[in-house]
Amino acid sequence: MTEIVFFLFGAIALGSAINILVQKHVLYSALSMIVMLGSIAGLFVLLHAEMLAVVQILVYAGAIMVLFVFVIMLLNVGREGESPDPLRWLKFVGIPAGLFLLSLLSSSVWHAESGPQTASTFIGSPEAIGSSLFTDYLLPFEATSVLILIAIVGALVLAKREL
Amino acid sequence: MTGYLTSTTFLVLLTKMVVIFGVVLTSLAYVTLLERKVMAWIQMRPGPNRVGPLGLLQPLADGLKFLFKEDIIPTSANKIIYIASPAISLIPALLVFAVIPFGPDLQITDLNVGLLFIFAVTSLGVYGIVLGGWASNSKYPLMGGLRASAQMISYELSLTLSVIGVLMIANTLSLQELTELQGGVWFGFVPRWNVFLQPVAFCIFVVSAIAETNRLPFDLAEAEQELVGGWHTEFSSMKFAMFFLAEYANMITASSVATILFLGGWNGPSFGPWWVEMALPTLWFLTKVLGFILFYMILRATLPRIRYDQLMAFGWKVLLLLALANVVVTSLLVAVGVL
Numbered sequence: 014m015t016e017i018v019f020f021l022f023g024a025i026a027l028g029s030a031i032n033i034l035v036q037k038h039v040l041y042s043a044l045s046m047i048v049m050l051g052s053i054a055g056l057f058v059l060l061h062a063e064m065l066a067v068v069q070i071l072v073y074a075g076a077i078m079v080l081f082v083f084v085i086m087l088l089n090v091g092r093e094g095e096s097p098d099p100l101r102w103l104k105f106v107g108i109p110a111g112l113f114l115l116s117l118l119s120s121s122v123w124h125a126e127s128g129p130q131t132a133s134t135f136i137g138s139p140e141a142i143g144s145s146l147f148t149d150y151l152l153p154f155e156a157t158s159v160l161i162l163i164a165i166v167g168a169l170v171l172a173k174r175e176l
Numbered sequence: 177m178t179g180y181l182t183s184t185t186f187l188v189l190l191t192k193m194v195v196i197f198g199v200v201l202t203s204l205a206y207v208t209l210l211e212r213k214v215m216a217w218i219q220m221r222p223g224p225n226r227v228g229p230l231g232l233l234q235p236l237a238d239g240l241k242f243l244f245k246e247d248i249i250p251t252s253a254n255k256i257i258y259i260a261s262p263a264i265s266l267i268p269a270l271l272v273f274a275v276i277p278f279g280p281d282l283q284i285t286d287l288n289v290g291l292l293f294i295f296a297v298t299s300l301g302v303y304g305i306v307l308g309g310w311a312s313n314s315k316y317p318l319m320g321g322l323r324a325s326a327q328m329i330s331y332e333l334s335l336t337l338s339v340i341g342v343l344m345i346a347n348t349l350s351l352q353e354l355t356e357l358q359g360g361v362w363f364g365f366v367p368r369w370n371v372f373l374q375p376v377a378f379c380i381f382v383v384s385a386i387a388e389t390n391r392l393p394f395d396l397a398e399a400e401q402e403l404v405g406g407w408h409t410e411f412s413s414m415k416f417a418m419f420f421l422a423e424y425a426n427m428i429t430a431s432s433v434a435t436i437l438f439l440g441g442w443n444g445p446s447f448g449p450w451w452v453e454m455a456l457p458t459l460w461f462l463t464k465v466l467g468f469i470l471f472y473m474i475l476r477a478t479l480p481r482i483r484y485d486q487l488m489a490f491g492w493k494v495l496l497l498l499a500l501a502n503v504v505v506t507s508l509l510v511a512v513g514v515l
Binding site: 068074075076087138 | 257287289292295296297299300302303307309310318321325326332349
């Protein structure tokens with residue numbers, strides 16, 4: 014049963030991830046990205062990481078992608094390919110770099126030691142995530158929040174030049 | 177596999193699902209009738225009273241009318257997204273009822289992240305409105321969709337922040353545990369509801385919930401005088417009805433969450449023989465939710481719509497600051513051990 018659900022969500026995630034790249038219309042790409050985020054949340058649930066799954070939907074699908082869609086609609090960005098893309102040369106760098114990343118990831122997955130077959134139910138609970146954020150990972154956590162603060166201030170400065 | 181499908185646990189779960197969703201869908205239809213009646217009474221009219229006794233069959237007639245109306249799809253609309261958007265709006269609105277505790281045992285599933293699940297799923301509802309407005313390919317719906325997304329993103333912040341105070345006191349995200357913690361009384365007569373511990377958070381939550389559900393006085397996304405009907409201008413027949421139902425479902429959800437978080441959920445005095453005692457918690461829950469829904473309706477009938485810039489200024493400059501201050505004060509009080 015779990016395997017069927019895993020392959021179902023995996024297939025949806027892969028299919029929609031490919032669809033992000035293939036679609037010509039920006040809005041369709043954004044929508045496939047939402048589907049991909051949702052199916053990855055499904056995979057998290059299978060791993061008993063309900064907290065991660067819910068946060069994935071809440072933060073990525075429910076907030077960040079809404080802003081993406083909002084901007085696409087506000088600027089009324091249409092189809093690609095109506096004018097020549099000024100960044101065409103990036104393909105020649107991007108494809109080898111992507112292949113390199115793929116080989117790195119697949120080799121690390123290949124050599125990884127297999128963990129426990131069933132994930133513990135405790136690891137994904139809100140308490141576990143909260144306490145590890147504020148003990149083991151306190152420094153990265155605080156550094157990230159400072160980074161976000163810098164980004165907010167930067168956005169404000171860019172948006173209001175004559176403050 | 178088949179063993180599970182015939183086991184008692186599964187059958188009980190199935191019965192709960194059927195009962196809860198049957199009751200929710202029926203009551204959705206009747207909340208629309210109630211709204212029309214309440215509005216009519218406030219405006220000193222009789223309201224719908226022709227179909228059935230006291231107009232009680234009106235929702236049925238409305239449903240049939242929506243089903244048999246001609247379904248018009250604008251020629252320049254984006255067909256796939258246009259057809260999908262009512263469903264995108266309605267599905268998250270109904271999905272939420274899977275985790276709402278209507279009684280001590282009357283809950284489909286008690287997630288350990290129940291409250292976050294509700295916030296996550298309802299935050300997806302905005303896509304129905306935004307995409308519906310965009311796919312209509314017409315200027316008023318687009319304006320409505322843009323307004324709706326900006327409004328819902330802004331008010332989601334204060335809505336979520338207002339809840340943090342309650343969570344710090346309760347130390348759990350499970351809706352059933354949140355309810356159980358509010359059982360009992362203080363000084364012999366004051367119920368241990370969170371509204372007495374977190375009055376500011378309660379007010380912020382109620383106001384933001386009105387904005388999140390796009391109800392008057394914050395229904396800038398449909399604003400008839402400016403935008404015809406907002407994002408659903410181009411929708412007709414059953415597609416319009418689905419948007420309509422989603423709005424009412426969101427209203428019931430917001431009322432239920434407010435009841436669970438602040439008004440003690442299904443807690444209430446229990447008395448009488450065992451069958452009364454069993455039904456009472458659900459009755460208390462439904463009464464509190466109905467109270468909230470009536471409050472929403474009275475607001476709609478008595479308040480004028482505010483301007484869009486006022487809405488944004490109020491959300492970002494007043495509500496968000498109040499919510500942040502509430503979080504700071506509550507965490508200080510929790511840290512010194514008062515709460």
